[in-house]
Amino acid sequence: QVKLVESGGGLVQAGGSLRLSCAFSGRTFSTYHLGWFRQAPGKEREFVGAISWGGRSTYYADSVKGRFTISRDNAKNTVYLQMNSLQPEDTAVYYCAARDSGSPTLRTAVYEYPYWGQGTQVTVSS
Numbered sequence: 001q002v003k004l005v006e007s008g009g010g011l012v013q014a015g016g017s018l019r020l021s022c023a024f025s026g027r028t029f030s031t032y033h034l035g036w037f038r039q040a041p042g043k044e045r046e047f048v049g050a051i052s053w054g055g056r057s058t059y060y061a062d063s064v065k066g067r068f069t070i071s072r073d074n075a076k077n078t079v080y081l082q083m084n085s086l087q088p089e090d091t092a093v094y095y096c097a098a099r100d101s102g103s104p105t106l107r108t109a110v111y112e113y114p115y116w117g118q119g120t121q122v123t124v125s126s
Contacts, residue, residue: 001025001026002024002025002026002032002098002115003024003025003026003117004022004023004024004025004096004097004098004115004116004117005022005023005025005117005118006020006021006022006094006095006096006117006118006119006120007020007021007022007023007120008020008021008120009093009094009120009121009122010121010122010123011123011124011125012086012122012123012124012125013124013125013126014086014087014088014124014125014126015085015086015087016086016124017082017083017084017085017086018083018086018122019080019081019082019083020036020080020081020083020094020096020120020122021078021079021080022034022036022078022079022080022081022096022117023077023078024077024078024079024096024098025077026077026098031053031100031101032053032098032099032100032101032115033050033051033052033053033098033099033101033106033107034050034051034070034072034079034096034097034098035047035048035049035050035051035096035097035098035099035106035107035108035113036048036049036050036068036070036079036081036094036095036096036097037094037095037096037097037110037113038090038092038093038094038095038122039092039093039095039119040091040092040093043092045095045110046061047061047108047109047110048060048061048064048068048081048094049061049064049068049070049081050070050106050107050108051070051071051072051079051106052101052104052106053101055071055072055074057104057106058070058106059106059108061108063089064083064090067083067084067085067086068081068082068083068084069081069082069084070082079096081094081096083122086122086124087124087126088124088125088126089124090122090124091122091123091124092122093119093120093121093122094119094120094121094122095116095117095118095119096116096117097110097113097115097116097117098113098114098115098116099112099113099114099115100114
């Protein structure tokens, strides 16, 4: 059984920063790719970024490149999403997700991630 619990969401002003955490429970955390997705009201869930099992590879959506950074600490069973230069369009529920990777290739599609957290709300005011 895999459990993911997001935390760190809240309200922030445009231009501000926020760090989200995802606590991972599972026997083989280090073998999983971790992804971050977000979903705004009335919108489809979209890919934000992903990180490999060893933290050596990351991949980001164009909309967040240069602003968001993903990292993970396998010893703490935690993955982080550092969000800088936040804008109102970043407002969404942010989800962490996991997949049991079969290769180093990072995936971006929702359906490729079978394990999901409950989400944490991020609201950016202008």
